[in-house]
Amino acid sequence: MCVREEYRPADGEAAALLDEEDSADHYTRFGVAVTTRLPGVGTLCPFVGENGAIATQSLVNVRLGRKGIAYLDDGLAIDAALEALLDADDGRAQRQLHGVDRDGTFAFSGEECNDWYGHHVGENYTVAGNLLTGESVVEAVAEAYEATANDDERPLAERLVDALAAGHAEGGDRREDLPIQSAALRVVSDEPRDYSPYYDDLRVDASETPVADLKETYELARQGYEDVLDKYDDGEEDDPDAE
Template sequence: MTFSICVRERYRDQDGTEQTRFGVAVTTRLPGVGTLCPFASENGAVATQSLVNVELGRKGVEYLDDGLAVEDALESLLNADDGSEQRQLHGVGTDGEFAFSGDECKPWYGHRVGDNYTVAGNLLTGESVIEATATAYEVTSPDDPSTDPDRPLAARLIDALEAGHVEGGDKREELPVQSAALLVRSTEQRAIDPYYDDLRVDATETPIADLRETYEQARRGFEMALERYEDDYESDELDAE
């Protein structure tokens, strides 16, 4: 049904304070994937897929917000789920990664756990989709010295999805209506949260291209709003949009 990526990145804000951001991005050959699969907060990111149990994502993030380690949070949810062998569940917490693919997921299915990220997918053209997604993220992560430090995580998540999509992605070519979504959350307190950190394309035949176009327009709109309204936001005097 899907392939997705969850990541954790540590960085320093403009004041030099260490912060952590979490991101999740997903695409599938069905509409509305953003309503079902990606979940994130300032404490972690989770993707639930295959035969989707939305509560695994919702409760997973709630458990992370309560202070549980990601392994403990997601394993406990799977242990209580009678349909766990049909699920894929993966994510990152403050200090760990976790990925699970049940034996009854539809082939090709599988996952990969890397440093600060996880990738998983099912009903794919092959393992190379997961590998391409992971590699595309690795070469744009903060750990890579060639990474542009000013390029937002949202844009780099789209790059990772695009790499998997080009490699073949979801194998069900008979289903032309597709979707994609991304979600980024951070421990940083900002005057205005970037509009491009929570995006969905719910029904289209070109999900990655449309998600990228949506991102570009949202970033443009954010920069315009920041230029015009930042002082009002900071003083909490903005009365109307």
């Protein structure tokens, strides 16, 4: 899943020690969450920057993600950037490639992807999957996200994990003979922060329960982030990133 959200600073995600001149009426955040019945999905599929989010799936080609983000940073629109990359890709028929930028969305599923495969495009988000138990998996992810879209009380990272959990509960990846799985999420915001939230870049690289483990990791990382804010906002220690 790839998501773009516009939000105001006081949205429940603590923005630590910002100077007044750094503040703005609103900011933009992008996120990707993904899970599969293979190890290490976080090293291959999610690509996020301040100008967009991209996921490369099915027969993964990491170059599509890396170059796609670079094209967005150069000012290309998401549809132009990703279509150009696919046009030059000999493996196009086996690819899934989707994402969002500041103005639009793009989703592609090649005709040689493995059933069930397909994608869904919503308002400011995309969902895609292959080797799924059925279309209802993608629909469940989309519905779970839409139910909390732009929720000012919950960080995007938390809501992305919940969307993955909804798809997993619906059946998820159909390859039950592959027990070792993985999950990952990444969120990037253009909001200036003294300390970036630890819970915005998380991976579970090898587990039989990756979505549940990602949820637990998120909760611990968020608590750790809040502990750091309490400790260093009080001036107890020097900058934690100096350690």
